[in-house]
Amino acid sequence: MKIYADNAATTRVSDTALAAMTPCFQEIYGNPSSLHTPGQRAAEKLAAARAIFARNLHADPREITFTSGGSEADNQALRTAAALGEKRGKRHIVSTKFEHHAVLHTLQALEREGFEVTLLDIPPDGVVTAEQVRDAIRPDTCLVSVMFANNEIGTIQPIAEIGAVCRQAGVLFHTDAVQAAGHLPIDVEAMQVDLLSLSAHKFHGPKGVGVLYARRSIPLATLIHGGAQERGKRGGTEDIPGICGAAAAFDEACATIEQNAAYLTPLRDRLIAGLTAIPHTALNGDSARRLPGNVNVCFEGIEGESLLLLLDEKGIAASSGSACTSGSLDPSHVLLALGRPHEVAHGSLRLSLSHENRPEEIDYILEVLPGIVSYLRGMSPVWDE
Amino acid sequence: MKIYADNAATTRVSDTALAAMTPCFQEIYGNPSSLHTPGQRAAEKLAAARAIFARNLHADPREITFTSGGSEADNQALRTAAALGEKRGKRHIVSTKFEHHAVLHTLQALEREGFEVTLLDIPPDGVVTAEQVRDAIRPDTCLVSVMFANNEIGTIQPIAEIGAVCRQAGVLFHTDAVQAAGHLPIDVEAMQVDLLSLSAHKFHGPKGVGVLYARRSIPLATLIHGGAQERGKRGGTEDIPGICGAAAAFDEACATIEQNAAYLTPLRDRLIAGLTAIPHTALNGDSARRLPGNVNVCFEGIEGESLLLLLDEKGIAASSGSACTSGSLDPSHVLLALGRPHEVAHGSLRLSLSHENRPEEIDYILEVLPGIVSYLRGMSPVWDE
Amino acid sequence: MALYSDKVMDHFQHPRNVGKLPDADGVGEVGNAKCGDIMRMYIQVDPETQVITDVKFNTFGCGSAIATSSMATEMIKGKPVSEALQLTNRAVVEALDGLPAHKLHCSVLAEEAVRAAIRDYYDRNSIPYGEELRACEGHCDTCGH
Amino acid sequence: MALYSDKVMDHFQHPRNVGKLPDADGVGEVGNAKCGDIMRMYIQVDPETQVITDVKFNTFGCGSAIATSSMATEMIKGKPVSEALQLTNRAVVEALDGLPAHKLHCSVLAEEAVRAAIRDYYDRNSIPYGEELRACEGHCDTCGH
Ligand SMILES: Cc1ncc(COP(=O)(O)O)c(C=O)c1O
Ligand SMILES: Cc1ncc(COP(=O)(O)O)c(C=O)c1O
Ligand code: FES
Ligand code: FES
Secondary structure: OOEEOEOOOOOOOOHHHHHHHOHHHHOOOOOOOOOOHHHHHHHHHHHHHHHHHHHHHOOOHHHEEEEOOHHHHHHHHHHHHHHHHHHOOOOEEEEEOOOOHHHHHHHHHHHHOOOEEEEEOOOOOOOOOHHHHHHHOOOOEEEEEOOOEOOOOOEEOOHHHHHHHHHHHOOEEEEEOOOOEOOEOOOOOOOOOOEEEEEHHHOOOOOOOEEEEEOOOOOOOOOOOOOOOHHHOOOOOOOHHHHHHHHHHHHHHHHOHHHHHHHHHHHHHHHHHHHHOOOOEEEOOOOOOEOOOEEEEEEOOOOHHHHHHHHHHOOEEOEOOOHHHOOOOOOOHHHHHOOOOHHHHOOEEEEEOOOOOOHHHHHHHHHHHHHHHHHHHHHOOOOOO | OOEEOEOOOOOOOOHHHHHHHOHHHHOOOOOOOOOOHHHHHHHHHHHHHHHHHHHHHOOOHHHEEEEOOHHHHHHHHHHHHHHHHHHOOOOEEEEEOOOOHHHHHHHHHHHHOOOEEEEEOOOOOOOOOHHHHHHHOOOOEEEEEOOOEOOOOOEEOOHHHHHHHHHHHOOEEEEEOOOOEOOEOOOOOOOOOOEEEEEHHHOOOOOOOEEEEEOOOOOOOOOOOOOOOHHHOOOOOOOHHHHHHHHHHHHHHHHOHHHHHHHHHHHHHHHHHHHHOOOOEEEOOOOOOEOOOEEEEEEOOOOHHHHHHHHHHOOEEOEOOOHHHOOOOOOOHHHHHOOOOHHHHOOEEEEEOOOOOOHHHHHHHHHHHHHHHHHHHHHOOOOOO | OOOOOHHHHHHHHOOOOEOOOOOOOEEEEEEOOOOOOEEEEEEEEOOOOOEEEEEEEEEEOOHHHHHHHHHHHHHHOOOEHHHHOOOOHHHHHHHOOOOOHHHHHHHHHHHHHHHHHHHHHHHHOOOOOOHHHOOOOOOOOOOOO | OOOOOHHHHHHHHOOOOEOOOOOOOEEEEEEOOOOOOEEEEEEEEOOOOOEEEEEEEEEEOOHHHHHHHHHHHHHHOOOEHHHHOOOOHHHHHHHOOOOOHHHHHHHHHHHHHHHHHHHHHHHHOOOOOOHHHOOOOOOOOOOOO
């Protein structure tokens, strides 16, 4: 059996998305900045895609900027708020210890440029509170950036509450919604979000397309200088096929949020129950306030990579922490922030499901995992039953 | 007849490129940073694509960084050289007046940050000389950036000669090869280029994929912070389908450079002869040292947009200046740099051909254009025969 | 074409009243500071009724410059000059079913050309300016005067 | 899997000499400062010939840690300790047909574990260290000592 259980890393492009992309490669292939008919047909596609994102986020099309992915959107969001803060002499930023590296590394760059960053601790349940945010806001705070759902442990943050706190304090609020978009309902108005990032390949859209939502009153800082695209705020010929695929995927995902959650939640909970039945195994993050497809556990005495390789041998594609840190040797900063000791954090497993996963796959995973865990524990010098 | 004569703005994705992309949407859709087989299959694709670019540029795969397009590659190249210059107290940059806005606007941003920029004048033939570059280099120069071929008038710059001048002076040399790549042979070693940008959608690859070549000894400055992708120098999940399509397109384009040039040059020259036979019409840029598919003329007494709209009505997709400035009202900065008066620069027409254009299309263009020109001149208050 | 409305394209492709009036009673030429485009408007006025009996234009400009010139001539033809002076660029834009935001300034050119032609007619006939033609105060930031 | 060579995968999937030696003559445990992984190596030595007659390992670590442990045990089994001390991480890596660059440090763990087990054997038998076992000077930047 081949099981893809790494949908938090990336997803398969849906038929709907692919169908939206296909005509843009060889038929409607003009440059949307061109005046002629081929160009204007591409421009219409671009406008339609923008409208789809705006509608599903409860935003205005002029508030939607297309980027090359979630990372660029995160970078541009943070740079935008920092530039505005700089102007008003406000150089303090509040964020959390378990943000994605696209946020954390940008914050480090801003620190080198003179900003001060407060990273909130992560409570044991993996859910940051609005009170923590309120307490951290200072008169010189220019931005609060808290992710919507964590990419490793899947916990969902109280975005609307944090939005209310920020709005009241007059501080810009950014949320990295890369893991949430298409999986949880988002309403930037109701949630009082000022800046939001998302990435299409996390909801069965293509890789290389992101969206930065920015409230109309916020002048974006430019990361990529160039032509007059994206209202002059992001240079570069637009990836029309990608953008069309992204919009189609988002529309489909948003229309099926409830349905997918109803399908996935029991599968997720069955996985959690089965895995935590293995001795010395702990679920990471709150069991209910998490993405419907996210399971993340720590097996004591086990190292993640070996586990993944053995699972892969059995046809199961899973991850330990996030994909983009697999080139690094550090244990997950998310699990460390959650309070897991170094050696336990090393033995984490993330299974992330999508509506494409079948119930039989859950059975199979639960069938093979206990054996692999005891095999590795048996080989481990740090494990004594 | 429908004629697409705006290949400098963007091109149709080739069958080869599309075939390389297709399996990456729904089959080999893993995240190349993932350890499991689906991820590693994507990683193999990524490595193969990188090797293709390296081979065709005479570079090493480790010198190839994938970006979201030519603009991002230009931005990152300039930022890289500026950061290195900053460290050594060198804050002077030499470039030219007719660079693409991705370069010019980044240079403006650098000026605001304290750099000094010398923009070389453009000789009437549209070809900057190595002597101009040598004369402009100062002890505090950290970068020379001269485009390989101009995107509006198609003139080809003496890159190898400029490379030699820069190498001798110990100054980094960047070339924006977005219009040249896939159309002219490139050898970064022989040409002594240190940094080079290209963009896939200009040679029948997909939109949204660029490459930054950087000589091995040059530590890239990061524009998009995030995960460990691209040796930690460019965060964001890689657009595997796009990158595979880009590599396939580049391989194909490089293999057919001579063949395409042999096919296009006579078509181009026939167009030039036909158009310049219209009274008060001048070719922009040298007639020989130009891209094999580029024709750019100024018709006195005519405004570009009306011309394009009327051509479009006849089924001819052309441009006036570059696509990405079509949202702006200024006449082409390239033609102004070339010394064309404001009102003449306004009446420019760029026809850019690819191997997909047929000889009959040239006949048709030459058939309809004179009529449109006299119609518009007849309507013009500034035209008196 | 999504860029322009069908009305704009119609007036661009089949502009009404293109040409010159060699015996015009008033000629106005205006240039657009934003883009450098130029429009010349000719009017023939019935001295009795003050009605614009004929109008022609020449334009060196973009598609919307040509379309707005054309529409403007249609809108003032047969109207008394006093009424023609009420013509606003906004009315021209509306009659054309709108223009893209960055092309709104082109319509100002048409309004300006009409006023310039009428001003010339008043000057030639020593008719004093009314309120509507009082000197431009340079605060509208569109015509470039 | 492109990440690891077939040899690495073979030794990872079918590690040789996994386990403990309850009556080992020498036991060495080393930790990797870079990643926190741990390896324990057990050796049995013939007191006459100084030949390593048996060796077992336990590893808490990544795929290449397991594979290099396995390969290292194979490479020293049946060899005199003096020869086993010559084992370098590079030799292990070569025997495995290479490792990805960011995984080279894992092989150091195996080399270190072998040396630690031999050191323990020397200590237990009061055998003086030779050149090869002189104290680590902490300049190789790999083992974290
Ligand atoms: C010379 C030149 N440089 C840079 C670019 C920017 O490339 P992209 O649109 O892929 O960002 C273009 C084309 O748009 C170009 O012609
Ligand atoms: C929470 C989060 N933010 C940002 C990103 C970056 O998105 P992308 O890979 O599209 O740049 C990811 C995924 O990689 C993510 O999970
Ligand atoms: S751009 Fe000049 S009048 Fe329209
Ligand atoms: S990563 Fe720790 S030994 Fe390989």
